[in-house]
Amino acid sequence: MNETVAALLARSNRLGADPRNTNYAGGNTSAKGTDVDPVTGGPVELLWVKGSGGDLGTLTEPGLAALRLDRLRSLVGVYPGVEREDEMVAAFDYCLHGRGGAAPSIDTAMHGLVDAAHVDHLHPDSGIAIATAADGEKLTAEIFGGKVAWVPWRRPGFQLGLDIAAIKDGDPDVIGTVLGGHGITAWGATSDEAEANSRWIIETAAAYIAEHGKPEPFGAVVEGFEALPETERRAKAAALAPLVRGLASTDKPQVGHYTDSDVVLEFLSREKLAPLAALGTSCPDHFLRTKVRPLVVDLPATATVEEITARLTELHAEYRAAYQAYYDTYKVEDSPAIRGADPAIVLVPGVGMFSFGANKQTARVAGEFYVNAINVMRGAEAISTYAPIDESEKFRIEYWLLEEAKLQRAPKPKALVGRIALVTGAASGIGKAIAARFAAEGACVVIADLDASKAADAAAELGNADVAIGVAADVTDAAGVRAAFDAAALAFGGVDLVVNNAGLSISKPLADTTEADWDLLHDVLAKGSFLVAQAAAKTMTAQNMGGDLLYISSKNSVFAGPNNVAYSAAKADQAHQVRLLAAELGEHGIRVNGINPDGVVRGSGIFAGGWGASRAAVYGVPEEELGQFYAQRTLLKREVLPEHVANAAFALVGGELTHTTGLHVPVDAGVAAAFLR
Structure with missing residues (x-):
C-alpha cells in the first residue's frame, strides 16, 4: 500500500473512532501524493479522498476515490458558476485514476482545490455548535484568535471548495475553517499536522463552551417531564413502540430503535424542548437522517399509555400535514417526488426517543445523529442562540438531485428488509x-x-x-x-x-x-x-x-x-x-x-434429546440411520x-x-x- 494512503487511512480511522470528532459516515479526509502511473511508468500526482457514503472510523482503501490532481484542478477553468455547480460532480469521473475505488463525493472539490497536502472535513458537536450559533462568525474570531476562518453557510459543492481554497491562499496562518451551519475543515502539510489541527479546533471549541457556557442551556426542568424510573420507563417504551413504529411506517415499513440515554432524557425534561425541536437540525448529515424536525409528544411523563397513544395519533396526522406543506412550499420543477411524510424521530418525555429507518442500522444511526443534534443545540444555546440554516436550504439538501441519484444507485433491498x-x-x-x-x-x-x-x-x-x-x-x-x-x-x-x-x-x-x-x-x-x-x-x-x-x-x-x-x-x-x-x-x-x-433428524434439538433414540427403537433401526430411514419411506426418497x-x-x-x-x-x-x- 502507498505510504501516503496508509497514513490517510490510519488518520481517518483514529478521527472516526471518536464520536466527538464526527458522526457515523460523516465528514471526509484526504491526502495528496505521488504514485506510479502504470501507463507511462513515471510519477503522477494524485488526490486520495474518502468516497461517497463511507465511514471514517471503518475506512479501508477500497473506500477511497483516487483522482489525478492536474485534471481535478483544471476543472476550475471550465467551472460554469454556482448556478450549475452540480454539473461538476459528473466531471470528477473524468479525473479518476485507474479502476475501482469509491465514487467521488460532493466534497471532493474542497479537498482537491485547497493547497494543502492533507485536509480533514469533520462534523464535531462542538464545532457545529459554533457553526449554528447566531453569532458564529464573532465567536469563531474570539475562540480561535485568527487561526480559524469563518465561512458563511453554503451548500456543499464546487463553490465551497473554491471559497475555502481562497481562504487558505490568502492567509498562511489559518489552519482551518468553521463552516456556517455545517461543520469544520482543517489542513496540514503532513497527515499528523492535519489531524492535530482538527483536534485542536474541536477541543478548543469544546473547552470554550465548557468554560463560558450557561449552566442550564435548555432551561429549567419542567415538572412532570422528568425521566421515569428505568423499569417503568422501559415498560412504557415497550408498550408504545409498536404503535409508534406503525405510525412511522404509514408510507413505508420502518425498523425502530429506542434510546433512553441521559442526554436524551435531560433534553426531553427541559422547558426549551418544544421550541428547539421545532427549529430542527442543521448539519446536512443530521437532517438527511432525522428529517427536518422530530415529532414531540406534548404530554408529561405521567401520562398513561392510552393517553399518549391517543395524542400520538393526533400529532402524527399534524406532522404529516406539516411535512407535506414543507415539501409543497419549497419544491421546484425538477424536485424528486416526496419520500414520505412520516417522522424519523419521535420524542416522548420521561420515556425516551424512538428513531426509524429502512433497517436497524439506519434507525440506530438516525438516533445517534439526533443525539449529535441535541449536543449541538446545547452548545449553541450555552454560548449564544441556536440558529440553524433556513428551511429552504434544508429542502435543497434533502431533495437535492445529487442526493436522489445516490439513493437510486443503492442496491435493491432484500425481500425481508424492514421486517x-x-x-x-x-x-x-x-x-x-x-x-x-x-x-x-x-x-x-x-x-x-x-x-x-x-x-x-x-x-x-x-x-x-x-x-x-x-x-x-x-x-x-x-x-x-x-x-x-x-x-x-x-x-x-x-x-x-x-x-x-x-x-x-x-x-x-x-x-x-x-x-x-x-x-x-x-x-x-x-x-x-x-x-x-x-x-x-x-x-x-x-x-x-x-x-x-x-x-x-x-x-x-x-x-x-x-x-x-x-x-x-x-x-x-x-x-x-x-x-x-x-x-x-x-x-x-x-x-x-x-x-x-x-x-x-440432523441438527434437531428434539431428536438429540432422546426422541431420536425412541423413534429408532420403534422402527427397529440404529439411531444414526434414522434420517435415512425416514427418507426411504418417502415418495421422493430424500432426507x-x-x-x-x-x-x-x-x-x-x-x-x-x-x-x-x-x-x-x-x-x-x-x-x-x-x-x-
Missing part, C-alpha cells in the same frame, strides 16, 4: 435454520429460546445486534412470552413475522403415557403456541401493518402413528390453531399458515433437513404468497398417508 421476526425455539434445529434464512433475506431477528445463553450464541452467529438478538423465553409462561415481545419492541420496534417453533417430544405407548407427559406436551406445544400467538396478535394489531404468524406443526398432526398419542394430539391442536386464527386475524391483515415437517423447512417458511412470508392464509405446507419429502385432504 422483524421472532422465532421461538430458535437456538437449534428448524428454528435456528428459519432464523438464519430470515436474517439472510434482510430481516431483523429475535432468537427466543428456553436457554438464554444458547439464544445469545445463536444470535451472535447471525451478526451484531443490528441483525439479531437472543432472548430467554419459556413459552408456557405468559409473562415470559410478553417479556420476549417487549424485548423485540425495544430492540427493533415490534414484530412482523412470528414463528411458533418451540417444542419437545415424548414417544410412548398409550399405557405408558403419564398425565405429566400429556400436560407437558400440551403446555409447550398447544398452550405455548396460543400464548405466543396472542402476544404476536397484540403487537401486530397495534402496529396496523399486518403480519405473518407461522406454526411449525408436524406430519403427525394429520398422520396416525403408533406410540405417539400425546405428541400427535398436541400437534393437531397447533394445526387447528392455524385455521382458527387465520379466520380471526385476517381482518387485521395478519396471515396465519403452518408447515408440517417430518423426519428432520428432510432444517434448511428445507426454512425454505418453506421464507416462501410463505417472502412476498409472493400475499393472498394465502390458513394453509399447511408439507415438508416431508412425500408421505402419502399425511396428504392433506
